[in-house]
Amino acid sequence: MRFAVIAAVCSVALAACAPVTSSGPAAQTGDEKTGQLRVWLFDEVNRAPKEEVVKEAVAEFQAAHSGVTVDVQYIQVATRAERFKAAFSDPKSAPDVAEFGNTDLAGYVAAGGFADISKEVSDWADAKDFVPAVLDTAKVEGKVYGLPWYVGVRALYYRTDVFTELGVQPPKTLDEIAPLARRIRAAKPDLLGISAGGKYTFGMLPFVWANGGDLAAVAGAKYAAKIDSAESRKGVAAYTELLADDICPPSQCAANGGDASVEAFRAGKAAMVIGGDFNRKSVDASAAAGKYAVVPLPGTTAGSIAPAFAGGNLLGVMKGTERRTLANQFLQLLGGKQYQRKMFQAMGNLPTFADVQADVAKNDAFEQPFIKTLEAGTRFVPITSTWAKIDAQAVIPTMLQQIAAEGVDVETATKTAAESMNAVFTS
Amino acid sequence: MARGHRLPRGDGRAALAYLTPALLVLGGLMAYPIYQLVLISLFDYGQEQVSGGAPLVFLGLGNYTELLADKQFWTVLWQTVGFAATCVVGTLVVGAALAVLATRVRTWARTLLFLAALGAWATPAVAGSTIWLFLFDANFGLVNEVLGSTGFSWTFDRWTAFGLVAAQVVWCSFPFVMVTLYAGIKAIPQEVVEAAALDGASTVRTARSVLLPLLRPLILVVTIQSVIWDFKVFTQIYVMTSGGGIAGRNLVLNVYAYQQAFAASEYGLGATIGVVMTALLLLITIGYLRALRKSGEEL
Known part of the structure; x- marks a missing residue:
C-alpha cells in the first residue's frame, strides 16, 4: 500500500515536471546608446600585443561615443564551451560582443546565442572586400552571424x-x-x-x-x-x-x-x-x-x-544584447580594415579582407604560400x-x-x- | 542494528526528530539531484533545450534503448569493470601490506612511510597524472632512461596504457586503505592478541581467526569505497591517455559519458549513463553486503 502511494506520488511528480530550461536569450529588449559594452575576446599564449591593439580600439571607440565604456574580458580557449553555454543560459552574465571560433558557429547559433547581423553587414561598405569563402564561414543558412576577424590556413x-x-x-x-x-x-x-x-x-x-x-x-x-x-x-x-x-x-x-x-x-x-x-x-x-x-x-x-x-575566428553580437547598435559599431571598428592590419602586425593574424591580404603579402614573403592557398580556394566543415x-x-x-x-x-x-x-x- | 524488538512509540518519534536534520541534508544533496538526473535522462536534453532555443521532447526510455543498443557502450562497460577490479585489488593489497608493515617497523620508518603516502594522497589527480606522464614519457622520461628503453611509448599499447593508469590509480588511492587499516590494527586490544598467543595460535592463525574478523567492518568500508572510486575513474584516464587512448581503446565509462554526452552537449544521454552507473554501483554494493551477511557477518 505504502509503495503504491509512493509510486503514485512519484509518477505525478515526474509528469508534472520537466528539466530546467531557460527562457533563452530574449531577442533584444532595447537598444541603449550609452552605458557599458561588454566584450569577450580569447586569451592567447602571448596576449600582450593583442591587448595593446584592443586597448587602442577601445580608446578610439570611447572617444567617439560619449557615455560609453567598453569592458574587455579575456576568456580561455580551453574552457570556452562552458563559458558560452553559461552565457547562453543566463543572458545577464553574457557579453554584448564576443570572439569565437568559426567551427563553433553553427552550434552557438542553434543554441540561440548570436544575433543575425546580415543587414548590418550588407549595409557596411567595407564588407564587399571580404574574401567570399571566408565570409561563408560566418554564415548559417545564408544568414551572417559574425564578422570574420582573421583566418587561419x-x-x-x-x-x-x-x-x-x-x-x-x-x-x-x-x-x-x-x-x-x-x-x-x-x-x-x-x-x-x-x-x-x-x-x-x-x-x-x-x-x-x-x-x-x-x-x-x-x-x-x-x-x-x-x-x-x-x-x-x-x-x-x-x-x-x-x-x-x-x-x-x-x-x-x-x-x-x-x-x-x-x-x-x-x-x-x-x-x-x-x-x-x-x-x-x-x-x-x-x-x-x-x-x-x-x-x-x-x-x-x-x-x-x-x-x-578555412579556420579562423569571428566577432559576433550576442542575441540578448541591450546595445545592438553600439555592439555592431564596435564590431566594425575592431573587425575593420585598420585594426585587422594592426592585429596582423601585432599577432600575425591573417586579415579577412582581400585587399588587406594582398597588401600584407606584398611586404612579407612568409605569408605568400598561405595567401596563395587562400586564393586557390578553401573548404570548411559541415x-x-x-x-x-x-x-x-x-x-x-x-x-x-x-x-x-x-x-x-x-x-x-x-x-x-x-x-x-x-x-x-x-x- | 536493533532488530527483533520494537521501540516504544514515543522513542520512535524522538528518533525521527533527531534524524530530521540529517534526512533533510541527505534529501537536498542526494535525493533531489538523483531525481533531476533520472528526469533529464527521459528527455532529449541538449544545449539548445537548456538555453531555450528548441522545445523539450519527452523520450521516455528512448535514451536507455539507444545506449543499451550501442556496441561500444558494452565494450566500455566491460573494460571499466575489469579496470576497476584490477585497481581495487591492487589498492587493497598494497594498502593492507603497507599497513601491516607500518605496525612492524620503527617509528622513524613509519613516519617516513606515512609522509610518502600522505604526499601521494594529497597530490591532485591532474597533477599526479601529469607527473606520471612525465616520468613515463617516451623520449624524455626518467623510467625509459633507467630501463634503457628510450622511445618506447607506454601509452600507445592498450594494455601498457591501462597498466600505467591502473598503477597511478593505485598509487593515489592506497594511502586511504593503508591509514584506515593501520588505525584498525592499532585499535585491536593487545590483550586479545596475547590471549591468542597464550592459547598457542600461530601468527597466520592469529591473523585469520582474530585480526581479520575484528578488521572486517573496516575492510568492508575501504572495499566499497575503492569499488566506487575506481569505477568512476575519470581524471587519470582522461589525462594520461589523452581522452581515452588511440581510437578510444582505453575508454572507461565516465570518460565515455563525458565524450559522448557532455562534451557533445547531449545531457539527456549523459544523464542516462549516469543513472546506469548509479544503478550498477548500487547493485554491486548490495550484492557485496549480501554476500558478507550470508557468510555470517552482522552489520
Missing part, C-alpha cells in the same frame, strides 16, 4: 637544411609526399619523414578534398556523410599512409593533434609538417628557426594546391550544429587511429565513421 613547412643536404625538392603533388618522406626517414632515421597525427583532422582534410571527397554533403534538409565515398577513401588512405613506421611511427604519431604534430617539427625531429600561418612565431622560436621554408600543400596534379581548411557533436565524439580521429594503429582497413573504418556521422546528422 595551413601549408607545408619543410626543413631547408635537410632538403639541401639530401638534394631533394619540396613535393609537387600530394602523392609525392609519402615516397619523399620515406626517403628522408631512410636517410635520417631519427627524423620523422613528415610529422602527421592521428588526431590532426585539419591536416587530413586537404587530402580528402584534393581527391574530390568530402566529410559530408547536404542531402535534402540534412547532411549525409560522404567520408566513405571512393574519393574520400582515397584521401584518407593517402593521409594514413603517412602514419607508418617508415614515415611517422604510430606509437609516436597516432595520438598527436595539430599542436603536437607541429611540436615535433619545432623540436627539430621532423623534416616536414602541415602547419598554420599562426604557428610561425612559435616555429621561429624553436630548433627549426631559420632552417625552414613553407610551400602550399600541393594538390593531386603538379602546380595545383590542395584545398585547405555548417550544422550537429558537427560540434561529431567533433566532440572524436569520430574522425577515431577513424584515423583505427586505420593507423588498430590495423582496421580504410573501407571498414570510413564506413563506421560514416555511420556514426549519419546517426548524429539525422538525430
